[in-house]
Amino acid sequence: MDEIIVSIPTKVTLFGEHAVVYGKPAIATTIPVFIEISGVLIREPVLTINMRNPIHMYIESISIDRTTNKLNVSTDRKHVEQLIRYMVTALEICEDDLKTDKRYGYVININSDLPPGIGLGTSAAISVGTITLCELLNNGMTIDSIEKSKERIAYLAWKTEQRVQGMASPMDTFTITFGGLRYIDPTTLQAKPIDINKEINILVGATERKYTTAELVRRVRMLKEKNPLLIDSIMSGIGYVVSEAYKALIDGDWDYLGMLMNINHGFLEALGIVDEKHSNIIHILRKMGALGAKTSGAGGGGAFIALARSYEDLNTIELVAKALGAHVVAKKIHRDGVTA
Template sequence: MFMSRPSITTTSNSSSQTIKTMSPGKVILFGEHFVVYGYPSLIASIDKYFKVTVRRPSLYKGEIRIESNLGFTSVKYRGGEITISPMSLDTKFVNIVTKLYTIIDYLINNEKMISKELAETYKEEGLFIKLESDLPPGGGLGSSSAFCVALSGSLYYAEHNDLDQNNICNQSINAEKLINIDTSGADCSICSFGGFGTFDKINGFKRLSADMDDYQFLIINSGVAHDTYSMVERVSKFKKNNSDLFDQFCKSYLQIYEEGIKTIQSQNINHLGILINQNHELLSKLTISNTLIEKIVETCNGFGALGTKITGAGGGGCVLSLIDRSNHQSEVRLLERLGELGLEYFFTRIDTLGLRLT
């Protein structure tokens, strides 16, 4: 069971230290791609987490060792060489590991996070980092953002014995920009603070007061990793070639968003489902859906879901479905059908705490 109160575990060696953090993933209820063009989005954190354990010293001096539940172990040596095992891992894991070390190096050398003295200690003694994620990479559930936030939290706590969520959030955004230059900061914000929030380019992130503890979402993984950059480019091309139509979509979206805020605050679950479907229709018209995603949406809604949509950049990743769990018969049939299609899925609730230590 997770604890919301910060705690720290130290070994018998006073110079040794182990810190464990976790940060929630996220879903986008409204606003994919429209947020790129200045419109507000509605995001929420979920009770699926990226957990990070940081321990010093490492097994061998000067090395930064990573162990992950994705099935790999990697070591970066003092000279900069990186090894990954097992060696049979495909290219995507090599790219993931490279990005992980890019973020780690940035945070260790960031004086807004830790002092030069502690940074030198890490470099001299080495560092062990264990990663445990409930979030599928490339699924659009904020895996990279949750990692940045959780790791930033561990390193900051080691120095300050405290969690400054604002500072950690800001440095997490800077870290993620190293691997995703177009990141808006919305994901790191909701992963840091939890609950519901709105985000737009002018006003940034604002926490939204809403009680949805009784709501559950069904998340279905399409099994196809999404490419945010290519999807953003696709929408940009659509806008260029269909400017008037794109403007109409934006106006329709803004109405959906404004109604969505009121609907969540009034807990009108049936109308929320209608708005989710409407938002998905707009995303489909922007050409970021595909045959598999449409099959998932059709299946969920055909078996009683109140609303189903892409959550994330599209082109793959995960699909979010709002389920009326009181209709047990329809739910059972839906889950059976998803299983027949070979799709992985899970239910999730809204996380209200954000970043914390375990």
């Protein structure tokens, strides 16, 4: 069978991370930064994963015996090991769903330019990409029929994240599958597109990330178990910010949107998941003209976003972010989701 190539955009959360795990809505978008996964089916029960990252200079090759599915990973990179876990789990979930013969194996190549463990929904991108690849290789799904299968791809990728992380909202997997700017309601599994009719100048940056999403989600859960009333009221506050941000996006009210970003960041600091150095960058970007700036995603460093009034202001913010040691990952949002 021919090799299948799947291209998966990464994503940023504009509003509502962590609270979305507890049923509150969130707003997220894909960005034009991609991971590519390609693969073939083989007759031996072996899964071989080759990870290639030319910019960050590593190549990692791992083989797993599928009869035992034992994860024999000899890598000392926590984030690489974590990505393999998502991939193995996604294949299991897809094959159980399709009732395929697990004696077959795969050779899968992952190409990415991103620093490992940067955030940006990379675990969801790997889950969505692996489910899409598995469906294309095993289910006779054609590239043209991907659009019609997106509900199912998003759902199975979400189940993958839940199994690996223990807790996960559908935000990352649904945004990456469908693509574009979306309002996610985790209680109904709706990822509604948001149509804006004004250019939005958003800088996506990142700093080193020290914890996995699973660890950070667990940290918030422990805080909530200790003081449910207090943490529930923070989650409700974030939920309200999301509903206001939705209106500000529709109205093109970027001053208000920026203010809401700052408030959302404050709530995330209150949850104790924001890295101090990362937060300092966010505060400096605001002083240097950003209308608003916040951490984006699970926290512990990782991704941040900053909103600018104009493209010129965005360029200034980019220079400042780089001078402060952050990676600049994207300066615009993307319209599409997973493609093959």
